[in-house]
Amino acid sequence: MKSKVDRDEYRRAMGCFATGVAVVTTCDKNGARVGLTISSFNSVSLDPPLVLWSIAHDSLSYATFMEAEFFAVNVLAMNQQDISERFAKSGRNKFDGLVCGVGINGAPILPEYSAVYECRTEYHYDGGDHKIIVGRVLKFEDRGTDPLIFYRGHFLAQEA
Numbered sequence: 001m002k003s004k005v006d007r008d009e010y011r012r013a014m015g016c017f018a019t020g021v022a023v024v025t026t027c028d029k030n031g032a033r034v035g036l037t038i039s040s041f042n043s044v045s046l047d048p049p050l051v052l053w054s055i056a057h058d059s060l061s062y063a064t065f066m067e068a069e070f071f072a073v074n075v076l077a078m079n080q081q082d083i084s085e086r087f088a089k090s091g092r093n094k095f096d097g098l099v100c101g102v103g104i105n106g107a108p109i110l111p112e113y114s115a116v117y118e119c120r121t122e123y124h125y126d127g128g129d130h131k132i133i134v135g136r137v138l139k140f141e142d143r144g145t146d147p148l149i150f151y152r153g154h155f156l157a158q159e160a
């Protein structure tokens with residue numbers, strides 16, 4: 001058992017915990033669409049329906065999400081690895097060529113997803129180099145498709 005935390009070893013060890021992958025979206029005060037790939041999403045409470053995710057302080061979309069009253073969590077389906085990679089690249093133009101729906105308060109809804117949760121921001125908590133965002137689910141849809149799974153730095157291979 002290790003007591004001192006080596007950054008790379010720690011990242012590798014945390015990769016044992018398999019997660020789904022989602023793209024969290026919102027729009028800024030000028031109406032520009034913003035989104036990033038996350039794996040830190042989880043359910044917190046059923047009643048009330050609360051979820052959480054965390055955003056790195058150095059994310060370009062950090063300030064926008066800190067100000068956002070609403071956001072949407074688009075859970076990616078097994079065949080959406082390309083979307084995960086697109087939204088994991090820092091910067092603008094991530095939505096180019098995507099025909100999105102419009103969620104509560106303009107939060108973009110991706111054309112495809114396994115499930116989507118539309119949320120109102122309830123709390124922010126400090127979390128080291130991340131901020132933890134807790135939202136209340138106001139609306140959701142489950143399309144019943146198998147989700148994309150991420151572990152040990154890789155996506156679980158899609159069945160042929």
Ligand SMILES: Cc1cc2nc3c(=O)[nH]c(=O)nc-3n(C[C@H](O)[C@H](O)[C@H](O)COP(=O)(O)O)c2cc1C
Pocket residue numbers: 021035036037038039040041053054055056058059060061062084087088089090091092150
């Ligand atoms: C599978 C996967 C999971 C990720 N999870 C998170 C996360 O939970 N929180 C986070 O801030 N960044 C996460 N990232 C990194 C962001 O997607 C990445 O830093 C992105 O470029 C941020 O975009 P922005 O700088 O335009 O805001 C993840 C990346 C991948 C590929």
